[in-house]
Amino acid sequence: DIQMTQSPSSLSASVGDRVTITCRASQSISTYLNWYQQKPGKAPKLLIFGASSLQSGVPSRFSGSGSGTDFTLTINSLQPEDFGTYFCQQSYSTSTTFGQGTRLEIK
Amino acid sequence: QVQLQESGPGLVKPSETLSLICRVSGGSISTYYWSWIRQPAGKGLEWIGRMYIRGSTDYNPSLKSRVTMSLDTSKNHFSLTLSSMTAADTAVYYCARDRGVGAAIDSWGQGTLVTVSS
Numbered sequence: 001d002i003q004m005t006q007s008p009s010s011l012s013a014s015v016g017d018r019v020t021i022t023c024r025a026s027q028s029i030s031t032y033l034n035w036y037q038q039k040p041g042k043a044p045k046l047l048i049f050g051a052s053s054l055q056s057g058v059p060s061r062f063s064g065s066g067s068g069t070d071f072t073l074t075i076n077s078l079q080p081e082d083f084g085t086y087f088c089q090q091s092y093s094t095s096t097t098f099g100q101g102t103r104l105e106i107k
Numbered sequence: 108q109v110q111l112q113e114s115g116p117g118l119v120k121p122s123e124t125l126s127l128i129c130r131v132s133g134g135s136i137s138t139y140y141w142s143w144i145r146q147p148a149g150k151g152l153e154w155i156g157r158m159y160i161r162g163s164t165d166y167n168p169s170l171k172s173r174v175t176m177s178l179d180t181s182k183n184h185f186s187l188t189l190s191s192m193t194a195a196d197t198a199v200y201y202c203a204r205d206r207g208v209g210a211a212i213d214s215w216g217q218g219t220l221v222t223v224s225s
Contacts (some may be wrong), residue, residue, distance in 0.1 A: 001168070007212055011203045030199035032210040034207050034212070036212075041216055042217075043201055043203075043216065043218055044201075044212075044215055045215075046211050046212065046213050049213075050211075050212035053133055055211075055213070062114065064171065073186060087151065087152055088188065089152075089211070089212070091207075091208060091209055091210055091211060092208075092209070093208070094208055095154070096154045096208075097154065098152040098153070099151070100151045100156070101151050101152075
């Protein structure tokens, strides 16, 4: 299986901050990397697919970049509703795997 | 807009088989792939498997020996069975629309909690 490692595991940031979450794959996955946001008690929501494509309806303050093994999710001008846990997912291999998650808290 | 809804028993005894159904509305299950994902309380997401209308399936290697997935086009739903349940299988189970290998999971059900306990 391809292992996905996110960092940090948790972070706290203020409204208006720029936040960066990283995801590293154990082998090259090209740009087959997706990002999800999950709020407590809810299902995950797709934010970014193909490493950098914004899912329809997702605010433009969310962006993704990277290729190969290293990827980044950036939230510009953090908003109060952006709290939650963020997961990366590789869809390169038949057996898809997720990162362990990054919990984002709003100060 | 496609909507998914899981249903099934909230409690399963150890060694028994779990059966879940995912009802799909707002779209046909004859297109796309359909996946099951689970999440133990306070932990990350684990993909269980996916299937396609033509009968092709992909399963998580760690669960493959215990998993079966099927589609019922007449009812527009798909199902999961997971045998030999243990406490380690206690989790919220999600069904989802999967765009397949190389793509993303773009629609999710609300999830259903399954507890394994005697």
